Every structure is written in structure tokens, then in C-alpha cells.
Amino acid sequence: MPEPLSGAGRLAAVVPAAVSTAEAFGDLEPLHAFEAEAELVAGVVESRRREFLTARRCAHQALAGLGRTPVPVGRGRDRAPVWPPGVVGSITHCDGYRAAAVAEYGDVLALGIDAEPHRDLAPGVAELVLRPAEAHRLADLRRHEPGAAWPTLVFCAKEALYKAWYPMTRRWLDFHDVEVTIDPARHAFVGHVLAADAPRSEFSGRYHFDDDLVVAAVVVGPARPTDPSADTGKVNQ
Numbered sequence: 001m002p003e004p005l006s007g008a009g010r011l012a013a014v015v016p017a018a019v020s021t022a023e024a025f026g027d028l029e030p031l032h033a034f035e036a037e038a039e040l041v042a043g044v045v046e047s048r049r050r051e052f053l054t055a056r057r058c059a060h061q062a063l064a065g066l067g068r069t070p071v072p073v074g075r076g077r078d079r080a081p082v083w084p085p086g087v088v089g090s091i092t093h094c095d096g097y098r099a100a101a102v103a104e105y106g107d108v109l110a111l112g113i114d115a116e117p118h119r120d121l122a123p124g125v126a127e128l129v130l131r132p133a134e135a136h137r138l139a140d141l142r143r144h145e146p147g148a149a150w151p152t153l154v155f156c157a158k159e160a161l162y163k164a165w166y167p168m169t170r171r172w173l174d175f176h177d178v179e180v181t182i183d184p185a186r187h188a189f190v191g192h193v194l195a196a197d198a199p200r201s202e203f204s205g206r207y208h209f210d211d212d213l214v215v216a217a218v219v220v221g222p223a224r225p226t227d228p229s230a231d232t233g234k235v236n237q
Contacts, residue, residue, distance in 0.1 A: 010208050010213060011099045014187075016108075022058040023100075028054050034056075034071075059089065083102065088108055094213075099113060107222050108221035110167050111219045112164035113160055113217045149214060156207065156216035157207065157218075164218040168220070177193060191205065
């Protein structure tokens with residue numbers, strides 16, 4: 001069975017050194033370390049249960065990479081992971097890949113990660129994800145690199161941005177509430193939240209393409225040292 005990788009691999013390539021990561025390319029055995037986590041997915045479809053619990057095991061290893069004792073990573077009413085006090089983090093899982101990233105709040109204010117198989121979005125989904133200006137820019141990118149699933153990257157970028165945004169604002173975002181601009185030379189992107197009253201409007205991120213996966217990450221920080229960090233345990237998946 002595959003073991004999680006920490007400090008190397010796809011996810012580590014798109015986050016700063018202050019972020020501890022772990023990833024797996026299949027389900028791990030034993031499947032869960034804490035009964036409290038297994039109870040969160042009791043009765044769900046077996047494939048989904050295995051994805052969820054393997055991603056939690058990645059979270060435990062990522063926490064260990066911070067020098068913290070692994071503990072159960074719960075789930076809030078909003079279905080976001082509940083991290084130990086003073087930790088921010090994010091989890092993603094898709095077909096063939098599970099990963100987690102965590103950081104100390106003093107180093108990072110919020111973070112979000114997302115991964116999807118490197119293939120085009122299902123018919124009709126691109127229209128739900130892409131704003132017209134994004135679709136126009138992606139047409140240019142496709143001409144230069146036709147083998148890349150650019151709409152899927154925008155999907156991942158918006159998901160990662162949302163996972164960083166939500167813990168700071170407790171506000172939902174629709175795909176069309178965000179516009180992403182990709183910088184292929186730097187493997188980077190910028191996402192702009194378009195709401196006029198957005199408390200933070202710009203998020204920077206990085207991405208990784210390979211034959212199998214699209215991985216995107218948004219890291220916000222560092223947090224100001226004088227901030228008391230009142231509620232850092234509630235960070236979205």
C-alpha cells in the first residue's frame with residue numbers, strides 16, 4: 001500500500017516552506033487512526049469513506065510535520081475540517097489522490113488546496129465555472145498548450161481560493177463571484193473576488209500540472225503577530 005509523502009511531491013511544490021503537506025495516491029491501511037473520524041463517514045458509500053479517511057491520515061502526517069501530535073480532525077456544521085487550536089489547514093481528495101496541508105497560524109493566516117484529475121470538465125460544467133473573460137483568456141492558452149486542461153485548473157483555483165476565503169469571512173462564494181487570471185510562465189494565478197463589499201478581494205496561488213493531476217493552492221499570510229488568533233481551529237477543507 002502507498003504511504004503518504006511529506007515535504008515532497010506535487011502539493012509541496014506549490015506551497016511555501018512554512019506549510020507542512022502529505023499526500024497519498026491510493027487508500028492507506030489501516031484505513032483510520034481514530035474512531036471519531038470513522039464515525040463521521042459511517043454508512044456512506046465505501047469509496048467515499050476510504051477517500052475521506054485516507055485524506056484524514058494525510059492530515060495526521062502533515063500535523064506531525066509541524067511537530068504536533070496527530071489528533072482526530074473533526075468536521076464542523078459547515079462540513080469543514082476542524083483543526084487543533086492554532087493550526088490552519090486544508091484537505092482535498094479526488095480519484096487517485098488524497099492530500100492535506102497545514103501550517104501554524106503565526107506563519108499563515110489561511111490556506112486552501114484542491115486537486116482534480118487532469119482532464120476536461122464534464123460537458124456543461126465549464127459554463128458554470130468560467131466567466132466570459134476567463135473563457136476568452138483560456139482560448140489563448142489552449143492555442144499555446146492544447147494538451148492542458150485549463151478550465152479544470154480554473155475550477156481548482158476557485159475551489160482553493162474559496163477554502164482560504166471561507167474561514168476568514170464565513171461567506172459563500174459562487175464560481176462566478178471570482179475571476180482567475182493564470183500566469184503560465186510562473187505556474188501561478190491570481191483570483192479576484194468581485195463582490196463590492198469583499199473584506200479581501202485578491203488571492204494569489206500556485207498550481208502544478210502533470211499527466212494525471214491538476215493541483216492548486218492558495219496561501220494567505222503571514223498573520224500579524226499581534227492578532228490574538230481567536231478562532232483558528234475552524235478552517236475549511
